[in-house]
Amino acid sequence: MKRRPSTGRRAVNLLVTIWAAGSALIGIGILFWIIFVVVSRGLGAVNLPFFTQLPTPPGVLGGGLINAIAGTMVLTCAATLLAVPLGLFAGVYLAEFSEDSKLADFSRFSANVLMGMPSIIVGVFAYTLIVVPLGHFSGYAGALALGILMLPVVTRTTEDMLRLVPNTLRESALALGAPRWKVTLAIVFRAAKSGLITGVLLAVARVSGETAPLLFTALNSPYWFHSLGEPTPNLTVTIFNYAMSPYPDWQQKAWGASLLITAGVLVITLLARFTLREKKL
């Protein structure tokens, strides 16, 4: 048998290795580049008034974005309150009760589609559902849009995490004569706890940087807000508006807001990783 020379294969191997490593480096590099730029440009804008004062009119220096910071938090919390109970129980249905019925296949497919849905379309949906009948923009519509975006993420991670719980655990709880719902909520949930928390945190991270679904719904406002029934200030649309403005002071604040959101998402993601790792120990 004639042997193939190894030089060519070795060269190809080297080439593919370089290509793969290079691609990975470029991906990581871009992430760090973004973080570097956001930090270096935004750090100057982040000071005490930034967190404590309301925005100033164009041309007036100073002020802060306390209304938008609070607004983003309230919107995200409201969206979480909408999506988490629904998503958790949809995931419970898929993992524990569906026995792979048609309805389960259909909901799982819908969740996957919804996960890939452009967020602006979800915004338009909430606009039609709430903003049009009410006749004005409102935080409720924004929370609904964000909630819809969270729902499939929570549903699918819940299902995946519950499926990781071994059936032997369900068997031993059922064998004691506990009803299925009790086994799920008292035992399986407890076993999957850190995974479930991770799922919720990742969903929160996913929506807290969303801008498009808020453009048609919560809109934005330079004032303090008193309820979600009115246009609600938020960081992402503020970034959009301020970055497009001709005022250097506003542009500076847009960088500061970008830094704040990036840091927030980073912290949430790290928290999620941390909770998941804790489980493995």
Added chain:
Amino acid sequence: MMEHVHRQPDMPSYFETLGPRPKISVRNLNFFYGDHQALFDNQLDIAEQKVTAIIGPSGCGKSTHLRIYNRIFELYPEYRATGEVFLDGQNVLDPAQDLMELRRRMGMVFQRPIPFPLTVFENVSFGLRQHYRLNRSEMADRVEAALKGAALWEEVKDRLHRPGTSLSGGQQQRLCIARAIVVEPEVLLMDEPCSAIDPVATMKIEELIKELKSRYTIVIVTHNMQQAQRVSDFTAFFYQGRIIDFGATADIFSKYSLLEEVPAKEQLDALLAQERPDARSLS
């Protein structure tokens, strides 16, 4: 061995009129994993407050058989059983059977000790809460009694509020036994309870089984022939989904000197042909 049991596969009971009362009677039991039939026409009587061992080579349907008694197999929708399993004369495979009550009456201990992700105390009180309304001190008393019954109390009384998973493997298995007996079952189903723990812990569990049989009817699946010989009063011998022999443990083990370890396949096939001429070997 006092009891003399004659194997009469076609009679309604294996026991003579004056023999021990059957707590469980299995009749014409077949089991299917989807299209694959795993048990064939099982007939078996389980004597009250005795230990019945189910032995046989791996994959012969021992655990499958046991897991029908408390209908735990129903967690998997594609699994199916036909025939009857009578508990005190009542067919547990009847769709109208109250599953929660059935499982309270028949506790189960699994191959691997699987503590719930709860504290030692909560592991035991979980089942109790499902079936009884008790105040705090009654609950504590019952949990203590169950842990004592499982010969675990002395080892865990100072760490009742630590996670159940912090115990050693053998302790975890005794925790699972405590968890099962706290609801005051009548039957204990043990599915190879010692297969995942060390020899010292195994001896403790075997001692425990001998104590527990004064209060419970015990069915134990084991692949360890010596263990069956040590702990059981009756032995059912499974092969290829069929019960090829059943009787008092001493009789079974004197009848076949081969049971020191799992016998060779040729011997089993010969036995199968002899005991059940209708059943062809699947090989």
